[in-house]
Structures are given as structure tokens and as C-alpha cells.
Amino acid sequence: MAVTSASLPQFVISRSRASLQQSADTRKIIVAANYSVAKFASQTVRSLSRRLLLFTGFVPILSNGDLALGAPIPQMEEPEIIRTRKLPGGIKVQDIVDGEGQAANEGDVVVFNYVCRRSNGYFVYSTVDQFTGEATPVTLPLDESQIIKGLKDVLVGMKVGGKRRALIPPSMGYVNENLKPTPEEFGPRRSLQSHVNEPLIFEVQLLKVL
Known part of the structure; x- marks a missing residue:
């Protein structure tokens, strides 16, 4: 089927x-x-x-x-204004720290530290070692026959403990080889001699008036 x-x-x-x-x-x-x-x-x-x-x-x-x-914007503090004044001969001076000790007068023998730079900011010499902090202060009379006139004019009137910054023109600087201060080391001394015909910046700190 x-x-x-x-x-x-x-x-x-x-x-x-x-x-x-x-x-x-x-x-x-x-x-x-x-x-x-x-x-x-x-x-x-x-x-x-x-x-x-x-x-x-x-x-x-x-x-x-x-x-x-x-985010909140942090407030920016206004930098302290350091006024610049001009001395005879074209020296520009800024008072960084006002000293509280004895004032230096022309003819005094003074002890001070300094830093020297070219006008463009390049370092030339300092009496304070930037690595160790060891200082070798300079002792000089404020006499134009021994110290450059520009630096003498800057130091006169300073008080012990004070600090000033100055732009010194060549005519008020190393006009002859006998003027001080000059570095003892050959390298810095040669660098200074190579730039004596341009403005130099000095930062000086008065340590003592003898």
C-alpha cells in the first residue's frame, strides 16, 4: 500500500x-x-x-x-618699584637696600663686595663665589686716583649694609689700567679689559667703613 x-x-x-x-x-x-x-x-x-x-x-x-x-585666577603681586636716579657724568643708580650703618664719605677707606656685568647682562666678575658663597671683599679708598670714578660716586653716601646697582658709562669707568677694582684671576681680568670701552653694570654692597 x-x-x-x-x-x-x-x-x-x-x-x-x-x-x-x-x-x-x-x-x-x-x-x-x-x-x-x-x-x-x-x-x-x-x-x-x-x-x-x-x-x-x-x-x-x-x-x-x-x-x-x-578655576580661580591667582592674584599677581605687583613688583616693588625701584626708582632710578642719574648722577653727574651719566651714572644711573638704583638703591636696592638702604643700609643702617655708618655712611661712606669721599676719602674714606671702604670694604665692599661687588658683581660686575656688561650692559647686556653678561657676567664678568664677582667677589662672591656663586657656587660656594665664599666672599673676598675689596678694600679701597674712595679716591679717584685709585678707584674708578663711577664706582666712587656710587659708594659715596651709602650706609653700611646698603646695596646699590649702577650703570657706569666708559668715561666714568676704567679710563686707565691702574684703576681698581680689578679681578686677580687672569680670565676675569682679561674679560674686563676686553669690555672697558662699553657701559658696565656694578652691584655693590657696602660692608664696612674703616
């Missing part, structure tokens, strides 16, 4: 509308859950990335824009 498809029992799977609606709702829940998981993972990655950037120091500029705009 031949078996045909018509003779076989037909199994029809029927689902109610409520069942179909439930399946659709289930798929929506699954999709929503997957989206939430993906969103959470994305946020976690971004958070970890930001923490990694902060840890390594590579923080994007735009990410700190709000912080930068909202």
Missing part, C-alpha cells in the same frame, strides 16, 4: 495571538537588555580610558575646558 502525504496525519501548530504578543514582548526585553549591557560596557570603557589618560598624564585639553574656565 502506497503511503502518500495525504494519508499522513497533519500536525498544525497553532499559536494564540496572546502567545505571539508575548514572544514579541520577550524579544523587545531581550533587545533592550542587550542595549543596556552594551551601553554600560561602552560607558565603562570610556571611564577606564579617561582614568588611564589621567593616570598617564595625557589629558585632552577639551576635557578640562570647563575646569580651566572655572
Whole structure:
């Protein structure tokens, strides 16, 4: 006997509308859950990335824009104004520290430290070692035959403990080789001699009046 498809029992799977609606709702829940998981993972990655950037120091500029705009601006203190006055002969003097000791007069023998620089700021010589702080003060009379006139004029009137800065023109400086102060070391002395025809900056600190 031949078996045909018509003779076989037909199994029809029927689902109610409520069942179909439930399946659709289930798929929506699954999709929503997957989206939430993906969103959470994305946020976690971004958070970890930001923490990694902060840890390594590579923080994007735009990410700190709000912080930068909202940060308080520190107050800048106004620098102290140091007035410059001009002495005869074109010497420009600034009083950095006012001394409280005895004042120096012309003809006195004084003990002082000094730093000499070129007018462009380049270092020439100092009686105070910049590394050790050891000082070798100079002792000179305030006499134009022994000390350069410009430096003599700067020291006259200073009080012990005082400090002045001065721009001394060549005409008030080393007009001959016998004038002091001059460095004892060959290198600084040669450097000074190479620039005696240009203005020199002296910073002097009066230590003693003998």
C-alpha cells in the first residue's frame, strides 16, 4: 500500500495571538537588555580610558575646558618699584637696600663686595663665589686716583649694609689700567679689559667703613 502525504496525519501548530504578543514582548526585553549591557560596557570603557589618560598624564585639553574656565585666577603681586636716579657724568643708580650703618664719605677707606656685568647682562666678575658663597671683599679708598670714578660716586653716601646697582658709562669707568677694582684671576681680568670701552653694570654692597 502506497503511503502518500495525504494519508499522513497533519500536525498544525497553532499559536494564540496572546502567545505571539508575548514572544514579541520577550524579544523587545531581550533587545533592550542587550542595549543596556552594551551601553554600560561602552560607558565603562570610556571611564577606564579617561582614568588611564589621567593616570598617564595625557589629558585632552577639551576635557578640562570647563575646569580651566572655572578655576580661580591667582592674584599677581605687583613688583616693588625701584626708582632710578642719574648722577653727574651719566651714572644711573638704583638703591636696592638702604643700609643702617655708618655712611661712606669721599676719602674714606671702604670694604665692599661687588658683581660686575656688561650692559647686556653678561657676567664678568664677582667677589662672591656663586657656587660656594665664599666672599673676598675689596678694600679701597674712595679716591679717584685709585678707584674708578663711577664706582666712587656710587659708594659715596651709602650706609653700611646698603646695596646699590649702577650703570657706569666708559668715561666714568676704567679710563686707565691702574684703576681698581680689578679681578686677580687672569680670565676675569682679561674679560674686563676686553669690555672697558662699553657701559658696565656694578652691584655693590657696602660692608664696612674703616
